[in-house]
Amino acid sequence: MCPVDVLDMSSTTIGFDSNEEFSSLSMDSDLGLLLQNIHWNGQTSQLIVSGAENSATLRALTPITLYFVRVIAENALGQSRPSAVINVTTEEEAPSGSPRDVQVHSTGAQSIKVMWKPPSEETQHGHIKGYYIGYRISQSPENYVFKQVETNPEKEQQSTYITGLQPFTKYDIVVKAYNSAGAGPKSSKITGKTLETAPPTSPIVQIESTTSSTINISWKKDVKDKSAIPEYTIHYKSDDGDWKSQQLGSSVDRYTLTGLKCGSRYQLYMTASNSLGTGEPSSPVFARTQGAALQQLPPIERAAILSDSTSALQALSNYNCLRVQNCR
Numbered sequence: 001m002c003p004v005d006v007l008d009m010s011s012t013t014i015g016f017d018s019n020e021e022f023s024s025l026s027m028d029s030d031l032g033l034l035l036q037n038i039h040w041n042g043q044t045s046q047l048i049v050s051g052a053e054n055s056a057t058l059r060a061l062t063p064i065t066l067y068f069v070r071v072i073a074e075n076a077l078g079q080s081r082p083s084a085v086i087n088v089t090t091e092e093e094a095p096s097g098s099p100r101d102v103q104v105h106s107t108g109a110q111s112i113k114v115m116w117k118p119p120s121e122e123t124q125h126g127h128i129k130g131y132y133i134g135y136r137i138s139q140s141p142e143n144y145v146f147k148q149v150e151t152n153p154e155k156e157q158q159s160t161y162i163t164g165l166q167p168f169t170k171y172d173i174v175v176k177a178y179n180s181a182g183a184g185p186k187s188s189k190i191t192g193k194t195l196e197t198a199p200p201t202s203p204i205v206q207i208e209s210t211t212s213s214t215i216n217i218s219w220k221k222d223v224k225d226k227s228a229i230p231e232y233t234i235h236y237k238s239d240d241g242d243w244k245s246q247q248l249g250s251s252v253d254r255y256t257l258t259g260l261k262c263g264s265r266y267q268l269y270m271t272a273s274n275s276l277g278t279g280e281p282s283s284p285v286f287a288r289t290q291g292a293a294l295q296q297l298p299p300i301e302r303a304a305i306l307s308d309s310t311s312a313l314q315a316l317s318n319y320n321c322l323r324v325q326n327c328r
Contacts, residue, residue, distance in 0.1 A: 051075070063093035063125040063181075095184030097123025099131065099158075099175040104192030109167035112192045115159040116175050118151075119184060126179035135162050138170035138191055165194050200272040201225040202282035203232065208254065212262035212291040218254040219270055219282075229272045235281070236268040262291035 049056045051073065061067065066089045073080040097119035105113045112135075118128055130151050134144030149160045165171060170193045174186040203219035210216070215236075221229065229250045237243045238261055248255060260266065269284045 061090050063090050065090050092126030092179055092181040094182035095119050095124050095126075095128070095177045095179060097177075098185045098187040099177055100187075102173070102175050102187045102190050104173055104190055106193055106195050107161065109195045110165045111161050111163045112165065112171060112173070112194060113159060113161050114173055114175065114192075115157060116187070117156055117158070119177050123184070124177070124179065126181060128177050129179055130177075131158065132176050132178065132183060133160060133162065134174045134176070134186065135165075135171050137166070138172045140172075144172075144174060167194055169194050195276060199277040199279040200229045200274055201279050202272055203270050205268065205270050205282050205285050207268075207285055207287045210287055210289050212289055213258065213260050215257045215260060215266060215268070215287050215289065216254070217257070217268065217285075217287075220253065221272075225272075229274055231273045233271050233273065233278075234268060235271070236266055238264045238266050240264075260289050262289050264289050 047056060047058060058067075058069070066087060069086045069088060071083040099116040099119055102114070102116040105115070107113045114133055116131070118124065128151050131149050132146040133149060134146045136142050136144050147160065147162060149158070152158055162171075162173070170191055172189050172191055174189055176186045177184050201222045201224070203221055205217060205219045208216040208218050217234070219232070231250060232248045232252075234246045234248065234255060234257070235243055236245075236257060241261075246255070246257070257266075257268075265286060265288045267284050267286055270282045272279050
């Protein structure tokens, strides 16, 4: 049997060419191309062409699929031995299916989170390299603006954020997958809406001063935060105490914590809230109230103070706390 070569190939066709004409065959001879994409003992497709031909094209194949092909000549006397088997893999084709289960979630006044799953496997026609996420203002005559996102191979659920949007605005969103051969069809349009405002960002907190029982703090609003803030909350605790909080209005920018233990370290942070929720907490700050508690002093000094009625009364009046100068 004459050798057979691959002449050309696409995602759904394979062209074959013989290096010699089949001149030894009678004019009524036929040339058969047997095609299979798994094993020869399974189901086999067959294409019959005239014996005068020396090329043929197999069509309606599946993209990026391995096929085994051999050629057999046949005349009135019977069939020839098969040619050597050729292994051919069809090329990739742009996906024929769109991404599935597209969802949107509003995440802020200028952002929307988009989530989706890849097209069904039989419509991918190759390795999905990434996605195009299209968005535009709902009912707008403008074309979609597309954001390109690479595939996350570790997760089936893919996601990205669309940012720089207008507050309190509806957007139409579509998603399409692409491989090395091109992009597939868009998913069905889904609509999302940005928030009117976003939860506020935390203020910048600093310690102004301390006494034996108070801590004075002040804060500034983040200049990048454009949201309305109706309420601030101060959260604080001593090293050995539980968390406490104090709610404040938005019209103040400083506050004094009172009734604190002397000579104790406190941790403080603030949050800002509006109708959409509470923003992330500020970075914590630390401050220590003045003085030293009796139990913090060495035993000798503590005994000396308690033996002096004046010092003892001063300590008791100071919530069991001694000013630093009395401890020297």
